[in-house]
Amino acid sequence: MPSEKRVGILGSGVVGKQLGRGFAMHGYEVMLGSRDPSKLESWKKETKGRVATGTFAQAAAYGPVVILATAGMGAEAAVDLAGTKNFAGKLVLDATNPLDFSGGLPGLFVGTTDSLGERIQRKLPDAKVVKCFNTVGNVRMVDPKFKEGTPPMLVCGNDAAAKKQTEGILRELGWPGALDVGSIESARWLEALVPLWVRVAQVMNTYEHAFKAVR
Numbered sequence: 001m002p003s004e005k006r007v008g009i010l011g012s013g014v015v016g017k018q019l020g021r022g023f024a025m026h027g028y029e030v031m032l033g034s035r036d037p038s039k040l041e042s043w044k045k046e047t048k049g050r051v052a053t054g055t056f057a058q059a060a061a062y063g064p065v066v067i068l069a070t071a072g073m074g075a076e077a078a079v080d081l082a083g084t085k086n087f088a089g090k091l092v093l094d095a096t097n098p099l100d101f102s103g104g105l106p107g108l109f110v111g112t113t114d115s116l117g118e119r120i121q122r123k124l125p126d127a128k129v130v131k132c133f134n135t136v137g138n139v140r141m142v143d144p145k146f147k148e149g150t151p152p153m154l155v156c157g158n159d160a161a162a163k164k165q166t167e168g169i170l171r172e173l174g175w176p177g178a179l180d181v182g183s184i185e186s187a188r189w190l191e192a193l194v195p196l197w198v199r200v201a202q203v204m205n206t207y208e209h210a211f212k213a214v215r
């Protein structure tokens, strides 16, 4: 039986690395997955061996929590490469965004009547997909500090227990909690926030901001 504090991360970009280091710092055993794990050798040394590396399939099979942190365009292909059976029964935190930069300003290649979160849940009916991390910049994903106060992480998904488990994980990583905005269908709007997040980044000249609901 794998340890409960084991997380496999599919994605070797800045998000995968940031979360890999962060989860390891917070006491998790971590494996970072890539189509080409050999390219992570020098990075693995930087983590002083605290993060293991492997293929997407090895990372998906690693523990009870899997994080999807690939490019949006490659997310479904990455899940296929990882093997859908390796996600069965697991909590899958989906940090991806379906961004399409072909028109200059970012758009969404899924339109507004679907989302990458829903596509991943449809592909993995036996897994509990929770959209999480996708609305914050990678530098604020772990131990976040915001001058105007750290907001709860925006999350959504179909399984209430999986969202509670996600909130527990977020608290371990230094978040004040989660704002649950509903079923995985709400991923349409968590993903649609991201073109706005990019626009705000350009206007405010920062990549360290997040959205907070105030009343």
Ligand SMILES: NC(=O)c1ccc[n+]([C@@H]2O[C@H](COP(=O)([O-])OP(=O)(O)OC[C@H]3O[C@@H](n4cnc5c(N)ncnc54)[C@H](OP(=O)(O)O)[C@@H]3O)[C@@H](O)[C@H]2O)c1
Residues within 6 Å of the ligand: 010, 011, 012, 013, 014, 015, 016, 033, 034, 035, 036, 069, 070, 071, 072, 073, 074, 075, 077, 078, 095, 096, 097, 098, 099, 133, 134, 135, 136, 137, 138, 139
């Ligand atoms: N950057 C941020 O601050 C931020 C914040 C929130 C959410 N996000 C989202 O998080 C995700 C990761 O972002 P990132 O900037 O860390 O990295 P990225 O450059 O968007 O993605 C890199 C990862 O995607 C994989 N990949 C690319 N094309 C693929 C394909 N066709 N098939 C399978 N895998 C493919 C790469 O695999 P290899 O390892 O094999 O090269 C690599 O692991 C994105 O969806 C992004 O929108 C980013």
